[in-house]
Amino acid sequence: MLDIDGDRLNARLAAFAAIGGTANGGVNRQALTEGDRRARRLLGELAQARGFLVFQDPMANLFIRRKGRDDTAAPVVIGSHLDSQPAGGRFDGALGTLSAFEVLESLEDAGIETERPVVVVSWTNEEGCRFAPGCMGSMAFSAGEIPAAWQGKVATDGASFAEELALTIASLPEAEMLPLGFSVHAYIEVHIEQGPSLEANEIPIGVVKGIQGTRWLDVAVTGQTAHAGTTGLSYRRDPLRALTAALSSLYETVMPDDPDARFTVGRISAEPGSVNAIPDRVRCTIDMRHPEPSRLDDIERLVISCITVEARRQGCNAEITRSFDMAPCIFSDTLQQAIEQAAAARKIKSAAMLSGAFHDALFVNRVAPAAMIFVPCRDGLSHNEAEYVEPAHAVTGCDVLAQATLEIAGESENGRS
Numbered sequence: 394m395l396d397i398d399g400d401r402l403n404a405r406l407a408a409f410a411a412i413g414g415t416a417n418g419g420v421n422r423q424a425l426t427e428g429d430r431r432a433r434r435l436l437g438e439l440a441q442a443r444g445f446l447v448f449q450d451p452m453a454n455l456f457i458r459r460k461g462r463d464d465t466a467a468p469v470v471i472g473s474h475l476d477s478q479p480a481g482g483r484f485d486g487a488l489g490t491l492s493a494f495e496v497l498e499s500l501e502d503a504g505i506e507t508e509r510p511v512v513v514v515s516w517t518n519e520e521g522c523r524f525a526p527g528c529m530g531s532m533a534f535s536a537g538e539i540p541a542a543w544q545g546k547v548a549t550d551g552a553s554f555a556e557e558l559a560l561t562i563a564s565l566p567e568a569e570m571l572p573l574g575f576s577v578h579a580y581i582e583v584h585i586e587q588g589p590s591l592e593a594n595e596i597p598i599g600v601v602k603g604i605q606g607t608r609w610l611d612v613a614v615t616g617q618t619a620h621a622g623t624t625g626l627s628y629r630r631d632p633l634r635a636l637t638a639a640l641s642s643l644y645e646t647v648m649p650d651d652p653d654a655r656f657t658v659g660r661i662s663a664e665p666g667s668v669n670a671i672p673d674r675v676r677c678t679i680d681m682r683h684p685e686p687s688r689l690d691d692i693e694r695l696v697i698s699c700i701t702v703e704a705r706r707q708g709c710n711a712e713i714t715r716s717f718d719m720a721p722c723i724f725s726d727t728l729q730q731a732i733e734q735a736a737a738a739r740k741i742k743s744a745a746m747l748s749g750a751f752h753d754a755l756f757v758n759r760v761a762p763a764a765m766i767f768v769p770c771r772d773g774l775s776h777n778e779a780e781y782v783e784p785a786h787a788v789t790g791c792d793v794l795a796q797a798t799l800e801i802a803g804e805s806e807n808g809r810s
């Protein structure tokens with residue numbers, strides 16, 4: 394067993410929440426801003442004060458390394474991100490990063506030598522709100538290269554990605570620069586659930602089985618614009634009527650027929666958008682999610698056929714294109730078991746669950762066994778200044794991370810000094 398210092402963890406969460414803290418108690422610490430750099434510097438200083446090695450890579454991913462007995466062995470990597478949404482909460486990302494750092498300090502405090510090195514990571518730009526896409530740091534790390542197209546990116550506030558990245562790297566001059574990507578034995582990330590199920594079921598630990606796949610469609614249905622007053626029913630080719638008929642049928646089938654499915658229309662528009670004209674074109678987006686690739690295929694086929702049939706019925710034409718496709722991710726069984734057992738050893742209730750949102754672990758999982766530990770957040774609220782995690786839940790999540798990390802990194806025979 395490895396005892397963590399829960400008070401120290403909660404004090405750290407408060408200290409980091411002050412960096413970019415908002416008047417409403419939230420955090421605005423968007424990726425590659427001065428706030429982000431201040432948070433990274435603070436973590437780097439805390440790490441150096443404990444004698445850990447601090448390094449970074451060309452994506453400004455920040456790493457803190459504690460030696461293992463076999464220091465050439467691939468490390469166990471634990472962590473999350475420190476960037477936030479513009480009106481973000483104090484726990485999304487920070488909880489996982491600071492829990493990981495607490496594990497490193499607890500190992501040091503207890504004088505435990507692990508077989509493998511343990512590395513804490515803070516990934517760059519998980520949120521993707523200032524520079525899209527999200528998870529840039531972990532994506533580049535797992536691909537082993539930074540996509541050339543990113544260099545020219547300009548932020549929502551006009552800043553250049555290349556310049557902000559260079560500034561961020563330069564703001565930690567003491568951190569040794571390493572090439573992108575290294576061999577990882579296992580990756581574990583603690584994160585708030587960002588949904589209501591753990592809190593509602595009074596379960597303090599979610600063992601994440603995987604992240605559901607996501608597919609986006611752009612839909613355009615074309616008919617004919619005509620006078621709202623003079624055009625009788627049989628003369629209409631109304632694309633809005635076709636689309637709404639298709640959508641209402643999809644709302645009645647996709648999610649009601651399958652509790653794991655998600656179906657969302659988040660954007661819809663009609664052209665020319667006149668109060669007294671039948672539209673000639675309507676457009677909408679469709680976001681579909683499911684943990685199983687084959688079901689995602691089924692849902693996509695159903696959506697396409699339903700819209701196509703309704704369009705034809707109204708004498709309209711449907712054009713549907715896929716704009717985004719993210720395959721589902723299935724986390725390592727071994728790591729899930731280690732987390733489950735770590736919770737059981739501490740007599741903490743846990744439940745297996747899926748993640749509805751993307752996380753850095755999804756990308757790391759492409760190159761190493763990965764898993765996640767979820768903790769409850771109040772009312773399931775996240776990406777919101779009111780985001781809140783009970784201090785006791787933060788401690789429980791960190792505690793389970795500590796036991797799982799020790800199990801996977803292995804306690805060396807030299808044991809505790």
Ligand SMILES: [Zn+2]
Pocket residue numbers: 474485486519584
């Ligand atoms: Zn996050």
